[in-house]
Amino acid sequence: MTRPYVLDVSAFQPNATYYDFWQKWKARGVRGAIVKLTESTNWRNTYGAGQIAAAKHEGMQVSGYHFSRFRGNTSLAVAEANYAIATANSMGLPHGSVLVLDYEEKLGYRSSNTQAAIAFLNTVKNASFTPVFYSYSGMANLWDFEEIHRQTGAMLWIAAYPTMAGVTYPNYNYFPGISNYIGAWQFSDNFYGEHIDASVDLTGVFTQMTQEKITSGGHLDSVSFDGNGMKVSGWFASDKAQGKQYSYIILTTKEGKELTRLNVVTHNRPDVAKTFPDIPGGGKSGFEAVFPYTSEMVGKKLHVIFRYTDDVSGNGNYTDYTSIIDLTKSAANLDSINTVVYKNKLRVSGWFATDYSLDNAYPFLILYDVDKKQEVQRIQASQGKRPDVQKAYPDIYGAIDSGFTGEFDYGANLVGRKLQVIARWSDDEQHGEGNRTDYWFDPFNGPAMPVIDGKTETEVLVHSFNAEEVKNGLISLKFK
Missing domain, CATH: 2.60.40 (Immunoglobulin-like)
Incomplete structure (x- = not known):
């Protein structure tokens, strides 16, 4: 049986924003796309949204991945996960999709690296994405994947290249069977000699996932300025919001420092109810607030959080939707x-x-x-x-x-x-x-x-003109 292939793309493949890119690879057996979204807490793939949209248009199952820089730092791992989640939301990656932790730093200690990876993947999982762990087979001594899988349920996407030459199919004699939970194998970074990463999907994690009902979702629709301040609007609805009667919009830095919050009253969104009939409360899920634009916000990319909570102060038990406001434009x-x-x-x-x-x-x-x-x-x-x-x-x-x-x-x-x-x-x-x-x-x-010498004549064809004397007999001509 021929298993489906998956391509992973990043900012190095800007042409992956075009339909014909995916049409070509679809003809070669590719059925899934894994798009690089983020790296650390300060880099986003500017082509990501277009690559996701183009791949979806051609029928690919689309996933995202985050290139990590947190090593064995658990708190930084959570911050990177939230950055990846916010970016996934803003770029249109559907909830329930795979969001991969790409772990490639050959540093640190096995125990701390493992715990940091678990923290990242569980943060992703709690945000309604499907966690997957990616790394190279030669780095297996730097993490304990069996423990990662036990605590997060994540599958392993493993990379091991039998050759650096161009290939058109995987050589299974070199399959790196280092775990019982390998979902996909990245077998080449030179598929068809075109220097692009290719994987074979062994379990359907990237190409045949069962589509579950969407019971949670949101979107930051707009950010706009006028004389009153910065207006933020969007929607958020979730099955986890039931019993949480208070709604807030919260602005934080990407590191998690809160800048301000406002208690809001959700308004009607019949379009959401029509598009997502399985999400409870979608018909009244609109969020909107006007914030003062302050010096503390200037030049930053902020997290905007739509929150339902059972606490009048906006804390307590809560469920959040997070997106990004770019104030560097x-x-x-x-x-x-x-x-x-x-x-x-x-x-x-x-x-x-x-x-x-x-x-x-x-x-x-x-x-x-x-x-x-x-x-x-x-x-x-x-x-x-x-x-x-x-x-x-x-x-x-x-x-x-x-x-x-x-x-x-x-x-x-x-x-x-x-x-x-x-x-x-x-x-x-x-x-x-x-x-x-x-x-x-x-x-x-x-x-x-x-040249204005009082003698030379110049003819100009115009649609309209205006003439007025300015000084010393000189005339100002304005024409279109």
Whole structure:
């Protein structure tokens, strides 16, 4: 009998976000995808959500994995597990799916490594994911898998490569039978000579899991800013919420330090009840709250926890859904660069929105000489309202006030030079130094100054124009 194959992919396979990637491997017998989600508590696969969606679209059973860095540290193992769980939720990995602990650090002691792995896998299990332990057969002296399995129920996904050359099928003469609980064997990192990891699924853990009823689920729908603060909304429902009459939204750092919490009243979500009919309470599972945006949050990736509890203070017996709020975002656009002849100025306008502008509240513009690698001039920018930016980027702080305009001194010595505009938010009102956040726009060649000699005529086709006298008989023309 030919057993199904499974591919594991990471940020090294960005093309795994395309349907045809999985179509090709499906034709070769691949039936499952294991997507790298996280590493330690500070790295996420930026392609992960797309890879999960593409694999699911092509009928693959999808799992996730976390590359660990906790060694034998149990408390860090729990923190990494929560980071992986939050990321799995945010990337659309369904509850009940496999979430793998990838343990590859050849360090530490067998007993502490084993206990840390157990803590990670049980945290995953308690969050309604299926725990699996992955490592290399040559590392078996660094952990006790029989004890790991006894305490967590996790299966073993073992790696052992008979050859580093390209292969198209596993050589079972080299199967590493080091446990009775091996669910899958990663037999190559060069499947079909394409330098991609391949495993054979021996038990169906990655390709044929029985689909159980979904009785718990949630989603962080949106994070948005307005004049009132940071609005968080989503939903969470669970069979474990019965008898827990209080609802909270809690914000913590990724390390688990609580920043704030609010008691909320859940609201109706008929869409959830329709989509997940087996989850009790789905019809009234909506969570929503507005939090002050504080300096303690700026530049961090926070955990947002939707909680049901039997304790009026939000502690006691509880069940949680955890996702991630990214407060490190920036976006910008340089809308126009124009020369102003009668002033010998270079006028620039655009917008720069960033979550960091809460603390760095003063806007500056810098003109930079790319070839000389030096600043030409720095000016304070004029701010402007940009409701279009706020509509496009509601999840970035200060988007409504992100507009800027400014005029640099501009002479013949800059014409044709390779220049760059830098938009800056700084906490230094006078000089634009101190703590700051920059956005470097694409370089451009300094535009030529139009010739105004009182004799030369220039014809320009425009859609509309506006003319006004500025000084000494000169007329300012603005046209589109």
